[in-house]
Amino acid sequence: MSRRSGLMTLARIAALFGAGVLASIGSAQPAAAQAKQISIYFVGCAAPTGFHGYLARGAAQAGRNLGVKVTYIYPDELTIPNQIEKIDEAITARANGIAVCAFAPDSAYAEVAARAKAAGIAFGSAAAPPPGVVLRNPDDIFLFRVGSDEREAGELTAKRLIALGVKGRVVVGDQQPGDATCRARAEGEIDTLKAAGIKTNFIEMTMDPGQQAEELFNFLRAHPDTQAATSICDVVDGFLTAKEESKRHDLVLTGYDLDVAALAAIEDGKEAFTIDQQPFWRGYIPVLLLTDYIKYDLIAADYFLTGPSVVDKSNIEKIAKLVKEGYR
Amino acid sequence: MPEPAKSTSAAAPSWIVIFGEAARRFLLRPEATALAAVVVLFAVFSILSPALFPTKLTYISVMSVAAELGIVSIGVTLLMIGGHFDLSVGSVLGLTSYIVVALMRDHGVPPILAAPAAIIGGALLGALNGVVVVRFKIHSFVVTLGSMLIWRGVLISLTGGFPMMVSISPAFRGIMAGPFLSGFRMSMLWFFAIAIAGTFLQQRTRFGNWVQAAGQNPQAARNLGVPVGRIAIALFALAGALAAVAGVIQVARFSSVDALRGEGMALQAVAVTVIGGTLLTGGYGSVIGTVLGAITFAMIQVGLVLVGAPGHFFQTLTGLIVVGAVILNTDVAGRMLRSRPLRGFHRSSEAADAAILAAAARRESRDVEEADPQGRIGAADRGERAKP
Numbered sequence: 070m071s072r073r074s075g076l077m078t079l080a081r082i083a084a085l086f087g088a089g090v091l092a093s094i095g096s097a098q099p100a101a102a103q104a105k106q107i108s109i110y111f112v113g114c115a116a117p118t119g120f121h122g123y124l125a126r127g128a129a130q131a132g133r134n135l136g137v138k139v140t141y142i143y144p145d146e147l148t149i150p151n152q153i154e155k156i157d158e159a160i161t162a163r164a165n166g167i168a169v170c171a172f173a174p175d176s177a178y179a180e181v182a183a184r185a186k187a188a189g190i191a192f193g194s195a196a197a198p199p200p201g202v203v204l205r206n207p208d209d210i211f212l213f214r215v216g217s218d219e220r221e222a223g224e225l226t227a228k229r230l231i232a233l234g235v236k237g238r239v240v241v242g243d244q245q246p247g248d249a250t251c252r253a254r255a256e257g258e259i260d261t262l263k264a265a266g267i268k269t270n271f272i273e274m275t276m277d278p279g280q281q282a283e284e285l286f287n288f289l290r291a292h293p294d295t296q297a298a299t300s301i302c303d304v305v306d307g308f309l310t311a312k313e314e315s316k317r318h319d320l321v322l323t324g325y326d327l328d329v330a331a332l333a334a335i336e337d338g339k340e341a342f343t344i345d346q347q348p349f350w351r352g353y354i355p356v357l358l359l360t361d362y363i364k365y366d367l368i369a370a371d372y373f374l375t376g377p378s379v380v381d382k383s384n385i386e387k388i389a390k391l392v393k394e395g396y397r
Numbered sequence: 398m399p400e401p402a403k404s405t406s407a408a409a410p411s412w413i414v415i416f417g418e419a420a421r422r423f424l425l426r427p428e429a430t431a432l433a434a435v436v437v438l439f440a441v442f443s444i445l446s447p448a449l450f451p452t453k454l455t456y457i458s459v460m461s462v463a464a465e466l467g468i469v470s471i472g473v474t475l476l477m478i479g480g481h482f483d484l485s486v487g488s489v490l491g492l493t494s495y496i497v498v499a500l501m502r503d504h505g506v507p508p509i510l511a512a513p514a515a516i517i518g519g520a521l522l523g524a525l526n527g528v529v530v531v532r533f534k535i536h537s538f539v540v541t542l543g544s545m546l547i548w549r550g551v552l553i554s555l556t557g558g559f560p561m562m563v564s565i566s567p568a569f570r571g572i573m574a575g576p577f578l579s580g581f582r583m584s585m586l587w588f589f590a591i592a593i594a595g596t597f598l599q600q601r602t603r604f605g606n607w608v609q610a611a612g613q614n615p616q617a618a619r620n621l622g623v624p625v626g627r628i629a630i631a632l633f634a635l636a637g638a639l640a641a642v643a644g645v646i647q648v649a650r651f652s653s654v655d656a657l658r659g660e661g662m663a664l665q666a667v668a669v670t671v672i673g674g675t676l677l678t679g680g681y682g683s684v685i686g687t688v689l690g691a692i693t694f695a696m697i698q699v700g701l702v703l704v705g706a707p708g709h710f711f712q713t714l715t716g717l718i719v720v721g722a723v724i725l726n727t728d729v730a731g732r733m734l735r736s737r738p739l740r741g742f743h744r745s746s747e748a749a750d751a752a753i754l755a756a757a758a759r760r761e762s763r764d765v766e767e768a769d770p771q772g773r774i775g776a777a778d779r780g781e782r783a784k785p
Contacts, residue, residue, distance in 0.1 A: 116549075116553055116558070116656070117553065117558045118553055118556075118558040118559075118655070118656035118657055119558065119559070119560075119655070119656070119657070121558070122557065122558025122559055122656070123558075125558065126557075126558075246709075246711075246712055270708055271708040271709060272702065272708035272711065273708055273709065273710075273711035273712050274711075275661060275665075276657050276660045276661055277465075277466075277659075277660075277661070277662065278647065278650075278651050278658075279461065279462060279465050279647060279650065279651075280462055280466075280698060283458045283461055283462050283695075283698070283699060284698060284699075284702055286458060287449075287455070287458055287699050287702040287703050288702050290449055290454060290703065291446070291449055291702060291703050291704075291705060303657075304560050304653075304655055306560075306651045306653055306655075307651075310650070310651065328559055328560045329559075329560060329561070329562045330560055330562060330653060333562070395557060395559055
């Protein structure tokens, strides 16, 4: 090797070493800052859209308000193994606290909860407690449970329909067959209606609003005695279109969650009511509870129910602005 | 496809033979089995629901579903004939729907400009897939799986996860998705227009020949001077543009976009394309077959509701019927390929005759080997089975 090329090589090595030193100094300060900031992972059930979008937004808002770092992660497909894998990723990322949108029985989470506890990570559930249980069980694998009972939401829909005088057939459309939360809603509604002697049908749909509209349209043709229809697992656009195109202005439409389309439909009277799970709270409160536990060792004595609640024409005006801003 | 046949004997064949040979040649076309699926399903659903199924309202409903899905599927079909897949068409539909809504709602752009802008956007998104596939020689399945996730993530991010509404003028709604003829929607008209254009492109242009050549054997096509890379990029752009057209129609109809718009449509489009007779391996297919495939798929969706099928099994039944239609398609197509012209006709080329019979014999012998790898069946039996 010539003297000149040798000097060039040494110069390159020195430049690389200097860049590395500068980079490590540069990252040390933010890393040091990050080390002090509490890190919370919110393991969701799905991508942050629709209902889960409110959840994620609530969690993010809580992070901003409380000065903690909140990371929302979710499995591509909601299965127990996929979600457990996400929780494991949060543990590996050395989260200070983990809130999980639990959809499976507690036994599915027992092992990962024990691993989180062993790693000194606070572990809570962003799902409702078992029905009728208010006070926290000291042996609960979760530090807290925050949510709205999906089955009860379905039952509330059914009771409300009965109160509105619906006696004819009711059809419940599920746009995401296989989604456990939506199935719980559907079962709650169907079981309550059947117990009241009302004929009920369950139909699987797709996420495409055009296909939803045609499916409901044809269902109404096949069952002209249908008096009400519930959209269980998606925005209500397809149902509204079917109602209009079938000229069934008497059809009682109900749905879940609030968005601008549902807001307009309730204001216009095209949709009778929607069940609001107050999902913003369901994202916000877990972050708050985790932060207070991490900082002050506080544990709530009872479980926190965020819903269900009914939003209809009588109370829609109060929350219209919040719907448009994405909080309700 | 066999070369045109001609009569050999001095005496003209009987009208039965002529009719039979015409039917046989029709059944050799990829559209034939898709048409058979439509006819069979129509008959089945009409028998199961005679009061509701064979009615104008049903036809309107079927064409409404078929149009939006079919427009996306035509792009996927041409791409599959060219030897590629695009799993991102659903995400492109969603993202281009967002473009229309955002341009109209947030920037006051009139629909006459917003719609073409979204379609151009869709074409660019598709072309990007094509460039990556061609430049880096990665299988299109993998590239478009990635882009499907990317565009869906972008859409979720842009919408914040929440639906967006936009005010749509009655004129725009009417032109894109409104009723125009006895209740049938304008989307059906767009669907047919695109199908005619696609058929012309596939069957009457040099580009269409290049697409089939590239799909059958890209290397051989390249050796013959076909610009295989540019063809691929053009096909991806076309698929993206057509997905955007479907997105514009949905925005016009529903005055909204949401973060999951178009979810699942890519797989539906592939199913429709395969029902229509297009081969997953490429090089063979038909736009008209896809039109019939879209109508088949829509009939299944509508028919299951009208006949009162159990609501918990819609997905299962839809899947079973789709698989059944494809099996019918493949089986009948295979039988027809092995069939001989009727007495009184022969293929004009003896070489074509020999090639088809040899391919049939090779297929038979491969089937026998797979069924009997240890050769337990006697040679005499194999010989008998090998006879056409």
